[in-house]
Structure formats: C-alpha cells, structure tokens
Amino acid sequence: MVRVLPDVAAIDRCFDYLVPDEMSDQVRVGTIVRVALHGRRVRGWVVEDDVTPAPGVRLQPLAKVTGWGPPAAIVDLAGWAAWRWAGPRATFLRAASPRRRVVSLMGAPPPPPSLRSGQGGSFPYGPPAVSAGGSTNHNQELIGEAFANERSVVRVPPDADPLVFVSAAASLGDALVLTPSAAQAAHLLRRLRREGRAAAAWPHDWARAAAGGVVVVGGRGAAWAPVPTLAAVVAIDAHDEAYQEERTPSWNGWHVAAERARRDGVPCVALSPCPTLESLRWGRLLTASRARERAGWPSIDVVDRRNDDPRSGLYSERLVKLVRSGRRVACILNRKGRARLLACAACGGLARCERCGAAAEQLGEGLRCRACGLERPSLCAVCGSQRLKVLRAGVSRVVEELEALVGASVGEITGQTTATPDTPVVVGTEAALHRLDELDAVAFLDFDQELLVPRFRASEQALALLARAARVVGGRRGNILVQTRVPDHEVLEAAVHADPGRLTIAELARREALGLPPYTVLAEVSGPDAPTMVASLPSSVERMGPDGDRWLVRAPDHSILCDALASVARPRGRVRVVVDPARS
DNA sequence: CGGACAAGCTGA
DNA sequence: CAGCTTGTCCGG
Numbered sequence: 045m046v047r048v049l050p051d052v053a054a055i056d057r058c059f060d061y062l063v064p065d066e067m068s069d070q071v072r073v074g075t076i077v078r079v080a081l082h083g084r085r086v087r088g089w090v091v092e093d094d095v096t097p098a099p100g101v102r103l104q105p106l107a108k109v110t111g112w113g114p115p116a117a118i119v120d121l122a123g124w125a126a127w128r129w130a131g132p133r134a135t136f137l138r139a140a141s142p143r144r145r146v147v148s149l150m151g152a153p154p155p156p157p158s159l160r161s162g163q164g165g166s167f168p169y170g171p172p173a174v175s176a177g178g179s180t181n182h183n184q185e186l187i188g189e190a191f192a193n194e195r196s197v198v199r200v201p202p203d204a205d206p207l208v209f210v211s212a213a214a215s216l217g218d219a220l221v222l223t224p225s226a227a228q229a230a231h232l233l234r235r236l237r238r239e240g241r242a243a244a245a246w247p248h249d250w251a252r253a254a255a256g257g258v259v260v261v262g263g264r265g266a267a268w269a270p271v272p273t274l275a276a277v278v279a280i281d282a283h284d285e286a287y288q289e290e291r292t293p294s295w296n297g298w299h300v301a302a303e304r305a306r307r308d309g310v311p312c313v314a315l316s317p318c319p320t321l322e323s324l325r326w327g328r329l330l331t332a333s334r335a336r337e338r339a340g341w342p343s344i345d346v347v348d349r350r351n352d353d354p355r356s357g358l359y360s361e362r363l364v365k366l367v368r369s370g371r372r373v374a375c376i377l378n379r380k381g382r383a384r385l386l387a388c389a390a391c392g393g394l395a396r397c398e399r400c401g402a403a404a405e406q407l408g409e410g411l412r413c414r415a416c417g418l419e420r421p422s423l424c425a426v427c428g429s430q431r432l433k434v435l436r437a438g439v440s441r442v443v444e445e446l447e448a449l450v451g452a453s454v455g456e457i458t459g460q461t462t463a464t465p466d467t468p469v470v471v472g473t474e475a476a477l478h479r480l481d482e483l484d485a486v487a488f489l490d491f492d493q494e495l496l497v498p499r500f501r502a503s504e505q506a507l508a509l510l511a512r513a514a515r516v517v518g519g520r521r522g523n524i525l526v527q528t529r530v531p532d533h534e535v536l537e538a539a540v541h542a543d544p545g546r547l548t549i550a551e552l553a554r555r556e557a558l559g560l561p562p563y564t565v566l567a568e569v570s571g572p573d574a575p576t577m578v579a580s581l582p583s584s585v586e587r588m589g590p591d592g593d594r595w596l597v598r599a600p601d602h603s604i605l606c607d608a609l610a611s612v613a614r615p616r617g618r619v620r621v622v623v624d625p626a627r628s
Numbered sequence: 629c630g631g632a633c634a635a636g637c638t639g640a
Numbered sequence: 641c642a643g644c645t646t647g648t649c650c651g652g
Contacts, residue, residue, distance in 0.1 A: 048652085052629050059652040082651040083631065103652055 045103065046071060047092035048079050049133055054616060055081075056132040060095055062105045070109045073116040076141060078108040089113050089137050111147045112254065114140035115270050121307070125300060128602065130567070130609040130621045131293025139295075140268035142250035149255045186330060187212045191276060191311045195302070195327030199544060201340020202317040202511045203519025204332070206280045207235055209315060214241050214259040216311075217275025221261045222298055224284035225478075232280075233261045244269075264289065264297025267304070277305040282314035282323055283508050285626050294622050302326070317341075317511040318544045320504055321552060322624075325562040331545075341542035342514050342522045348531040358442060358489040359449060360527055367450050367469050371484035374457075374516070375446065375471045376509075377439055378493055382406040384414070385436035388424035395432060398425055406434070406441075442471045442489065477512045485523040486513035492528050495535060499627045500560045503535050503551055510539045559598070561624070565605050568625040570594040573618035580612045596628060 047058045061079055063071050071077070075090045085107055097103065114122070114137060122136035190196040191212060198209070210232065213219035223229045229245065236243040236259065244252040246262025246269050253260045254270040262269065264287045279287070279298035287297040298314065305312035314323050317340075331337065347360045358377070367373055384405045387394050395404045397413030398420065404411040412419045423430045434441060439458060446454045446469060455465020457472030457479055464479055472479075477486065488494070494506040513524050526536060538547040556563050569578055570593050578587050578595045585608040589595035599605035602623075609621060 050629090050651085052651095054629050055651070057651080061652065079652085082629095084629090084651095086629085098652085101652055 045095045045097055046090045046106070047095045048077060048088040048106075049091045049137065050079065050081055051087040051089070051134050051138060052081075053132050053134055056126075056134065058091060060097065060101070060103055062103045064105050067106055067109050071106070074113040074119050076110040076113040076145075077106050078110055080104050080107055089119065089134075089141075091119055091133075111145040112142065112149065112251070113137070114268065115254070115272065117304075117307070118268060118270060121268075121300070121304060124303060125295055126293075127606050127610055128299075128303075129293035129295045129623050130606065131295070135293055136268070136295070139265055140270070143247050146251045146254070149251050183333075186332060190313045190330055191216065193311060193328050193330075194306070194309070195312055195314075197282070197314045197316065197319045197323050197327040197329050199319055199329060199331045199337070200315055200317060201332060201337045201519065201542065202514035203340045204315075204317070206278070206315055207232070207239075209278055209313060210236065210259070210261075210280075211239065211241070213276040213278045213311075213313065214243075218256055218271045218273055219259045219276045219278065220266060220269060220271055220274060220301055220304070221259060222266050222277070222279045222287070222301055223261070223263060224281050224286035226263045228280070229262045229266070236261065264300075267297040267300035274304060274308045274310055276310050277301045277312040279312070279314045281316055283316040283318050283320050283504070283511075285505075285508075288624075288626055292620050292622060294624075296624065317514070318504065318507045318547075320501075321548065321555060322562040324548065334543075338542040340514075340519050341539065342517050342520055342524050344510070344536070344540045345523060345525045346531045346536050346540060347525060347527045348529070349527050350529050350531075357445070358527070359445070363487055363489070363525060363527065364449055366485060366487060366523075366525055367446060370468060372482070373469050373485045373487060374476050374480055374483050375442065375469065375487045375489055376474060376476060376513070377442055377471065377489045378473050379436065379438040379490075382434075382438050382441040384438050385434075387433055388427060388429050389431035389433045390429035391424060391427040393424060393426040396425065405438070406432075439471050439473060446471060474509065477509070477516050481516055483517050483522065485525060486517055487525040487527070488513070489527055491526045491536075492530055495528065495530055495533050500555070500558070501626065501628075503533075503547060506535045507538055507544060507547055510535070514539075564598050564600060565602050565623075566625060566628060567597045567605055567609060568594055568622040568628060569597055569619060570622075571619040573615040574620075576615060577612055577619050577621075582608050582611055584608055 045060055046063055047060050049058050071090055073090055073093055077088055077090060078085050079088050118140045122133050122140060125136045126133040187209060190198050210221050223232060233243050233245050242258045244258040244260045246260055246266035252258055256272040260266055260269040260271055279301060282298050289295050302312045314327060347362050349360060352360055385403050395411055397404050397416060397418055399418045400416045402413050402415030405414050410419055410422050422432060439456060443454050443456045450469055453467050455467040455470040457470055457476040459475040470476060494509055534547045534550040538544050574593055574595055584604050586598040587595060
C-alpha cells in the first residue's frame with residue numbers, strides 16, 4: 045500500500061492506494077502514477093510506501109504506473125520547499141518531474157569511466173580546463189577555497205568566466221550547475237561538452253541526470269534535477285532575480301539547490317559580481333584580488349546632471365558625443381511608450397485623467413490614463429490647448445529624439461519587441477541588456493529612476509543592472525555612462541571603484557536600522573482574503589499594512605515566518621503569499 | 629481541481 | 641415547483 049499526492053494544486057493532501065502485484069516492482073517513492081479520485085483519474089506521486097492501512101477505509105488500486113519521478117530525497121525536498129515558500133507540495137513535485145514520461149533510465153548511457161570522478165576526498169582538478177582567452181585567470185587558490193567550504197559566496201568581476209568554477213565542481217563528481225536563464229545554461233553546456241565533460245541539460249536530459257555520472261546544467265528548475273549522488277552545487281550570478289519563480293509559490297532556484305547541498309553535506313558555491321546581502325549572510329565571502337576585480341569592471345562615466353539646463357532633457361553633452369561617435373551604444377531607460385507624463389504648454393497643467401485624476405500617458409495620437417485606461421484626445425483638459433510638452437519621455441519618444449540628434453536610424457528594444465535592431469545606437473528598457481551583446485558602451489539615461497525607486501532592494505538591484513551592463517560591454521574594454529543627479533550615491537561609488545563591498549557596508553547599516561532583510565525575513569500577503577489570513581497569524585510575526593490589499597509579514601528568521609504561515613488555514617484561492625518578495 | 633448536492637432565485 | 645444559478649464540501 046502506498047500514499048499518493050494527487051497532481052491537483054487545490055488538493056494538498058495524500059490518499060492511500062493498493063499496489064497491484066504486477067506493479068509492485070515499478071513503484072517506489074517518487075514514482076508517477078494515475079489514480080482514481082472522486083470519480084476521475086488524476087496523476088500523482090507516490091510519496092510514501094509500505095503504508096499501514098487506516099482501518100475502515102476501502103482502498104482503490106493504483107490505476108496505472110506512468111513512469112519515473114523524482115527520487116525520494118527530492119520528494120522530501122519538495123516538502124521542505126512547500127513549507128519554505130508556503131505553497132502546495134504538488135507544485136514542487138511537478139517542477140521536479142520529467143516533462144515527458146520516462147519509462148526507463150536505459151538509453152541514457154553513462155559517460156566513459158575516465159570522466160566519472162567523484163570519489164570524494166581532496167580537491168584534484170579533473171581534466172585541465174583548456175583556457176581560451178585570458179578570462180580564466182582566477183587563481184587556483186580561490187577556486188580551491190570555494191569548494192573547501194560548505195557555503196561560499198565568490199565575488200568575481202562581471203567579465204569573469206564561470207567555466208573554471210563549473211569545471212572544478214564537475215571534477216568532484218555529479219554537480220548541479222544553475223544559471224539565471226535557459227540560454228546561459230545552453231551556452232555553458234556546449235562549452236562543457238567541448239571540454240569533454242559528460243553534461244546533461246535540464247529539463248531535456250532528465251533521464252540522463254537520473255542515471256548519474258553527469259554534470260547537470262540548467263536554469264532555476266535544474267535545482268530539482270534527479271542527481272543520484274550530488275557532489276557540488278554552483279549557482280552562477282546568484283544575485284539574479286530570475287532565480288525566483290514569478291508565479292506563486294515563488295520559490296528561488298538557487299535557494300533550493302543550496303538546501304540540497306546542505307542536506308547532502310556537499311559544497312555550494314554562489315558566484316556573483318554583486319552578491320546580495322542575504323547571500324552574504326548565508327555563506328562565506330571570497331573575493332578575487334583587488335587588482336583582478338578592478339580590471340574586470342569597465343570605466344564608468346558618471347554624468348552629474350544637477351546643474352544641467354533642464355531643456356537638455358535626457359541628453360547631456362557627453363551622451364550626445366557618445367551616440368554620435370559611431371560606436372555601438374545601448375541607451376537604457378526603464379520607461380516604455382512615448383511619453384509617461386505630459387503638461388500643457390499654454391497653462392502648465394499636468395495631463396491627467398478626467399475620471400480618476402491619475403497621470404495620462406501618450407498613446408499614438410491621443411492620451412490614456414495610466415491607472416484606469418480611459419482614453420481621450422490629446423489636448424489640455426483645463427484650457428483646451430493642443431500643445432502638450434513631454435515631461436517624462438518613454439523609450440519610443442527617445443528613439444525619435446536620438447534619431448534627430450544622431451542623424452541616423454535608431455533601434456528600439458523593449459520586453460515586447462522580437463527583432464534585434466542592427467543600428468549602432470539602440471534605445472531600450474532593461475530588456476535590451478539581456479538581448480544585446482558585444483556593445484561598446486551602455487548609457488543609462490535616467491539612472492535616478494533605479495536608485496530612488498521606493499523598494500528596499502533598489503540599491504542592490506541598481507548595482508546588478510550596472511554589473512549586467514558591464515558584462516554586455518565586455519568588462520574593461522567597454523564604457524558605461526550614467527546620467528544622474530545623485531553622483532555620489534554608494535551604488536555609483538561601488539561601481540566606479542569596482543568595489544561592491546562599498547555598497548554592502550552602507551546598505552547593511554541601513555537594513556539593520558530599518559529591520560529589513562537580511563536582519564529579518566518578509567512575506568507579502570495579498571488578495572481578497574488577505575485580511576482574514578493576516579488576522580489569524582500568530583503573534584510570533586509582525587504584521588505591517590495594509591498598503592492597498594497588500595500586507596507585509598515580518599519575522600526574525602524563516603523558521604518563525606514559515607511556521608507562522610503554515611499554522612493558519614488558508615482560504616482557498618483567494619489569497620496570495622510571497623515569501624521573500626523581490627520588491628517591497 | 630471538478631463533481632455532487634443543497635440552498636436560493638425566478639418565472640409561470 | 642421545475643429549472644437554473646451559486647456556494648460549499650470533499651476526495652482513498
């Protein structure tokens with residue numbers, strides 16, 4: 045008899061079934077099965093075997109064995125994640141299961157014995173990494189030390205090649221390597237295979253990973269890969285917010301992988317040019333040499349705009365010179381559309397919505413309210429003038445203005461655009477930094493928007509943006525231009541001096557004073573039934589809010605926070621809980 | 629989630 | 641009071 049968790053998000057509950065004799069050799073903890081439940085057949089996972097039957101319940105047999113599922117250790121890990129991110133277990137088991145049915149692990153041949161290391165013990169490197177180019181000059185000491193610790197945060201400059209760390213992990217045995225995006229994972233995988241490593245892509249090579257003898261590479265989901273004997277974990281760019289699942293439960297891939305490493309007692313290495321404060325609290329910080337770090341950040345040109353003529357708009361003299369230089373430049377502005385804020389050129393009044401009073405933005409020829417979406421023709425609601433001036437330009441508007449300044453065509457990239465423009469000058473939102481590479485320079489037109497946004501992680505996120513830009517311009521070879529009215533902000537100081545530690549110190553003090561992470565932990569509770577849930581939380585947690593329909597719950601650590609969240613009955617479907625919200 | 633069943637609303 | 645909608649309950 046086995047206990048089965050149905051793959052139905054709303055049923056976070058197990059049911060017992062009989063195992064027919066002919067299935068018994070295929071059924072163990074993790075196996076994916078089909079079961080009859082309440083008059084229908086649903087998928088589910090065996091989460092316990094050899095269950096003693098509860099008296100007085102007539103059991104149904106398993107309807108079918110579908111195939112391989114996550115190993116027992118991962119089933120257990122899913123239980124932990126359900127607690128840690130206050131979500132149903134089924135979500136995590138789904139994340140850990142193969143996309144297509146796996147009937148046998150055969151056909152996933154193990155790699156040649158020469159590459160199967162992982163006998164444990166000291167730290168011999170495997171086949172020496174063939175260094176192409178000069179970016180693999182980390183000293184061996186740093187790598188050795190990283191894997192000698194259980195939890196290391198290795199701060200490397202933005203242009204550092206993570207491959208040496210990945211190879212070192214692979215030399216220890218079956219390693220798990222996480223990257224923020226699937227594209228980065230695919231690239232890394234190709235390079236590992238070129239190096240002669242047996243490597244499996246998550247989630248495509250699920251069965252190969254389960255068979256063992258490979259290093260598994262993937263995005264955040266790879267944290268759930270069925271590696272039989274884990275030897276090490278590496279998270280590349282561990283600061284990246286892409287590790288966090290956007291949908292609830294919003295689990296974090298590298299936190300899951302780190303928990304796995306902890307459970308198995310193997311090293312976990314988080315690489316980042318700008319480690320988060322939370323990661324620094326989690327692990328021991330190791331840094332590249334000062335000289336190496338300084339050499340790996342580009343030159344950062346901070347343009348102090350405090351005394352510039354406001355009529356020069358988003359374009360300082362240095363910016364104009366840069367875009368006219370003929371070099372490949374991306375101008376970054378995190379505002380989509382043409383104009384996000386307008387004023388009447390005649391009476392000076394702001395363009396606002398007639399219905400709700402919120403700011404109206406330019407949309408085609410007319411205006412649209414940014415809050416309620418009401419559209420109206422482009423004229424002043426107060427005096428009727430048709431002349432409106434742009435107070436806050438968006439990307440599309442900047443494209444037009446830069447084309448006039450450069451005298452050539454300028455491309456545009458936002459999250460929605462699909463084609464990559466081939467013009468030397470490109471304007472875009474942050475998305476442009478993920479889509480372009482090998483630029484000569486990146487210019488942040490209004491960096492204050494990043495620095496001053498009212499979110500407690502704003503500074504860290506702003507530095508991460510600069511690190512991202514630094515990588516896109518190829519480290520030291522490129523340039524970053526930053527227009528700001530806060531030129532002495534710690535974020536800019538840290539980037540200019542290639543010393544993220546400067547931000548760490550300032551930010552830690554601020555967070556401690558305000559009782560914010562990493563000194564505390566937060567969860568966001570929202571939705572129609574949030575008040576009910578918040579009201580029934582135990583007094584071990586602090587409640588803050590509401591802000592609209594959002595509440596913040598604060599506790600000294602995850603054990604208290606998650607226990608508190610788990611202790612209250614959840615009104616189904618009507619409340620959303622986000623543990624460790626990225627923005628707040 | 630999705631079926632079962634009860635309670636409430638409507639119209640003839 | 642049939643016929644339909646809406647809400648609540650519960651699953652082996």
